Amino acid sequence: MPKLDLEDTIAALSTPPGEGGIAIIRVSGKKAISLAQRFFIPSRNRKLSREPTHTIHHGHWVDEKENLIDEVLVHLFKTPHSYTGEDVVEICCHGGTRLTARILELLIRNGARHAEPGEFTKRAFLHGKLDLTQAEAVLDLIRAKSETSLEAAVLQLRGRLSEKINHFKTDLMKIYAHLEASLDFPDEHLDTYSEEELLDQMTNVRREIESLIASFKRGLIMREGILTVIVGRTNVGKSSLLxxxxxxxxxxxxxxxxxxxxxxxxxxxxxxxxxxxxDTAGLGLLPKDELDQMGMKRTRSYAKDAGLLLFLVDGSQEWSREDEAILSEISPKNFLFVINKTDLPQKLDYEKVIRLIPNEKPCLISCLNGTGLLELEERIKEKINQAGVMQQSLTLTRLRHKQALEEAEKALKRSQDTLQRKESAELVLVDLKAALDALRELVGEIHSENLLDVIFQEFCIGK
Ligand SMILES: Nc1nc2c(ncn2[C@@H]2O[C@H](COP(=O)(O)OP(=O)(O)OP(=O)(O)O)[C@@H](O)[C@H]2O)c(=O)[nH]1
Ligand SMILES: [Mg+2]
Structure with missing residues (x-):
């Protein structure tokens, strides 16, 4: 286990910097209460250390010379019943940049240290308040850009992913114990599973792991959003559509x-x-100059990664060779066919283009007057639904989780193969342990300082 830097008392502004109705400065660690006691003059004349946990106190915050800084509310949480598991004091003051800086500076001058990004949550993890997947969910919750990403984060924070992983672990541990017992007491008749049964159980766990891995594609869309790229030749209205x-x-x-x-x-x-x-640079047959070439290259690179393309053509113009070329380029991908500028007299041969694109009913829009845009949104929604994003089931949203599960599955497969080939039980156990370790790493039972740094650096300061 790496050395834990839990001795310091840490402090940070937990609300966004800037002006606001109130701001919250959070302090966590051994000195949190004594620091607050020194600079907080409660209206009710009682020491904070004597007050029960989970209480709110009104009073005034002062500096070393007892100059008044602000009228504040102090939230008191005593170890172990706090977010971090340590003594925590939250100072609710008025939300001003200078004011919060003054309180924070005062705390730092008197023995607290500036918290690193995510350090409060890291401490919560190190004190066993959350496992690693739940700590990551806290970040996802803050970052959620849509309803579905928010729901996925809430499920993970409530421990749905951890439950599932722990369930895999329990199953594998049972198998491990059986095999180990048969090694330790080879001559005794133990009430163990037959080899057949063990293999079946391993297959079941592998299937479940595989189905969780398969949910990653959907999960990534939930967390990051679906990459939707508008493509078409120049001047068809791509930027207008964005x-x-x-x-x-x-x-x-x-x-x-x-x-x-x-x-x-x-x-x-x-x-x-x-x-x-x-929105992208228009695609054409041949680039006119170097800048054009660079723009098209970038468009193609986005189009390659896209989950959905919006293929835009201009209804007031005839179908061109450029449109033709773009269509053949994007055909293998998931796209919506959109005809813009329907407010103008139409020169596009609709019958022809419907023959060319028989499976995609065109979406008729005008960016100028807004017609058809709601229907376009509906059609985008349908495409997203087809990707299964709206399903309520448990979904993997992080590459780290996917990689750990892949590692577990591979190790489990190896141990299954060894068992099937009737090789030594010790070998079976080695891979079974590797599978278990991958799962333990996923929830953070085993972790390196490096892994924690990578995870918590993504957080903002004060969380
Ligand atoms: N009448 C009409 N004009 C439109 C419509 N949409 C866009 N335009 C006009 O078409 C011209 C090109 O629009 P842009 O949005 O710049 O087209 P673009 O595809 O982004 O063009 P590039 O960036 O040059 O590839 C502008 O003069 C727009 O005002 C529309 O629905 N109706
Ligand atoms: Mg444009």
Missing amino acids: NALLDRERALVSQLPGTTRDALEETIEIGGVAVRLV
Whole structure:
């Protein structure tokens, strides 16, 4: 177990910096209560250390010379019944940049230390208040950009993923114990499972692990949003479409072809799912210059990673060779066919394009007057539903979890093969232990300081 840096008392602003109605400064550690006691003058004349845990106290916050800083409320949580498991004091003061800095500086001058990003949650983990998947869920909860990502984070915070992993662990431990017993007491008749039964149980666990791994693709969309890239030739209204869906003038729009040179990404929410919408440089047959070439390269790179493409054509123009080329380029991908500028007289041969794209009913829109945009959102929602994102079942949302499960599954498969080949039980146990270790690492029962750094550095300060 790495050395734990839990001796210090840490402090940080837990609310966003800037002006606000109130701000909360959180202090955690051995000196939290004594520090508060020194600078907090309670209205009720009783020492904080004498007050029970989970109580709120009104009073005044002062500096070393007893100059008044602010009128505050102090929340008191005593170890072990706090978020971090340590003594915690939360100072609710008025929300001003200078004011909060003054209180924080005072605490630091007098023995507290600035908390690192995520350090409160890291301490909660180190004190066994949360396991690692739950700590990660705290971050996902804060970062959630849509209803579905929020729901996934809540499920994980409530321990649904940990429960499932612990269930795998219990099953594997039973198998392990049986095999170990047969090794230790080879001559005794033990009431153990037959080899057949053991193999079956291993297969069951592997199947469940595999199905959880399979949920990752859906989970990633839930957490990060579905990458939706608008493609089409220049001037068809791609930037206008991004602006219209965002409902603000984000991208430059002009009648000059080639206005957009770089890809531009914004997130919107459609049907409870985050949609990462990308406006791109128009695709053409041949790039006109180097900048054009770079723009097209970037468009293609986004299109390659996209979960959904919006293929945009201009209804006021005839179907062109460029449209044709783009269609053949994107055909293998999941796309929606969208015809823009329907407010203008139409030159597009609808019958022809419907023949060319028989499986995708075109979505008719006008970015200029907003017609068809609601229907387009509905169609995007349908496409997202087809990806299974709206399912309520437990979903993997992090690559770390997926990799740990893959490792567990592979090790389990190896031990199963060894057992099947009737090789020594010791060998079976080695791989079984590797599978168990991968699961233990997933929930954080085994961890390195390095892994914790990677996880908690993503957090903001004060969480
Ligand atoms: N009449 C009409 N004009 C539109 C519509 N949508 C876009 N336009 C106009 O078409 C022109 C091109 O629009 P953009 O949104 O810049 O097109 P783009 O596809 O992003 O163009 P590039 O960035 O150059 O590839 C602008 O003059 C827009 O005002 C529409 O629905 N109707
Ligand atoms: Mg553009």
